Amino acid sequence: MFERSQLNKGTLEGCILKIIGREPSYGYAIVAALREAGFTDVTEGTLYPLLLRLERKGMLSAAYQASPNGPSRKYYSLTEQGAQYLAEFEQAWQTTAAAVEAILQD
Amino acid sequence: MFERSQLNKGTLEGCILKIIGREPSYGYAIVAALREAGFTDVTEGTLYPLLLRLERKGMLSAAYQASPNGPSRKYYSLTEQGAQYLAEFEQAWQTTAAAVEAILQD
DNA sequence: TTTGTCTATATTGTAATGCAAGGTAGTGAC
DNA sequence: GTCACTACCTTGCATTACAATATAGACAAA
Numbered sequence: 001m002f003e004r005s006q007l008n009k010g011t012l013e014g015c016i017l018k019i020i021g022r023e024p025s026y027g028y029a030i031v032a033a034l035r036e037a038g039f040t041d042v043t044e045g046t047l048y049p050l051l052l053r054l055e056r057k058g059m060l061s062a063a064y065q066a067s068p069n070g071p072s073r074k075y076y077s078l079t080e081q082g083a084q085y086l087a088e089f090e091q092a093w094q095t096t097a098a099a100v101e102a103i104l105q106d
Numbered sequence: 107m108f109e110r111s112q113l114n115k116g117t118l119e120g121c122i123l124k125i126i127g128r129e130p131s132y133g134y135a136i137v138a139a140l141r142e143a144g145f146t147d148v149t150e151g152t153l154y155p156l157l158l159r160l161e162r163k164g165m166l167s168a169a170y171q172a173s174p175n176g177p178s179r180k181y182y183s184l185t186e187q188g189a190q191y192l193a194e195f196e197q198a199w200q201t202t203a204a205a206v207e208a209i210l211q212d
Numbered sequence: 213t214t215t216g217t218c219t220a221t222a223t224t225g226t227a228a229t230g231c232a233a234g235g236t237a238g239t240g241a242c
Numbered sequence: 243g244t245c246a247c248t249a250c251c252t253t254g255c256a257t258t259a260c261a262a263t264a265t266a267g268a269c270a271a272a
Contacts, residue, residue: 002194006119006228007202009258010112016210028220043146046260048222053258068237071267088108090210096113097203099144103121104196106128112257115229134249150214154251159229176248177238 005041012039014051014089017059017082026073027051051076059085114145119156120195123165123188124178132171132179151195157182165191 019025019033027047034042054060059082064072125139133153140148160166165188170178
């Protein structure tokens with residue numbers, strides 16, 4: 001069986017930055033957005049470590065904010081460095097996707 | 107700096123199976139095919155371990171054949187199991203690519 | 213009041229993967 | 243006989259997605 005999750009490597013990171021780039025968001029909501037977009041199997045166990053990694057790398061900045069429904073939410077914003085990283089990702093994605101399509105077609 | 111190689115995870119494997127599925131081929135030629143398709147940075151150090159892995163998993167079968175230019179070539183062929191795995195990969199790729207595009211657009 | 217559900221974040225450990233680095237060896241041209 | 247090209251292989255490392263597990267607040271229903 002082919003493990004679909006292998007295809008998430010590298011792409012998830014970029015997608016998360018893109019989502020946060022639109023407007024600051026928090027983990028629980030980001031998981032929902034990813035699932036809706038088609039990453040149906042993404043769980044919190046995947047996302048939270050990833051967010052922490054991106055924060056430590058300086059791609060994201062974070063601030064807690066009270067929630068009306070439960071525990072405080074940790075809102076992430078894209079830093080300038082993160083925006084640049086995102087641009088690089090988008091470029092790389094297009095290049096790689098084109099290469100894969102070139103091979104798969106026919 | 108975004109590491110483009112992260113996007114290769116999972117995709118390379120499928121692309122290799124696809125190339126071999128068209129007609130049996132050997133490592134050195136497969137590297138050339140990948141480079142031409144757009145995986146410009148792929149090296150033998152990446153490919154050979156991957157081919158061995160796929161062979162051990164039963165996705166590929168191999169046979170040595172003399173070369174007119176140098177050492178014997180190890181020709182790989184797609185097994186039945188490999189063909190099924192490839193089909194699963196193609197399906198997964200389309201799903202994932204659609205999800206990424208959905209997020210990146212706009 | 214306690215049970216369950218939804219919201220929300222975090223940590224630990226593991227397996228898979230790409231890749232750098234290094235090594236071996238055949239062929240042929242100069 | 244040295245160089246360049248062809249052709250294969252192995253060891254070890256860093257990154258990554260993910261499962262599993264833990265913690266905890268809010269709130270409704272039983």
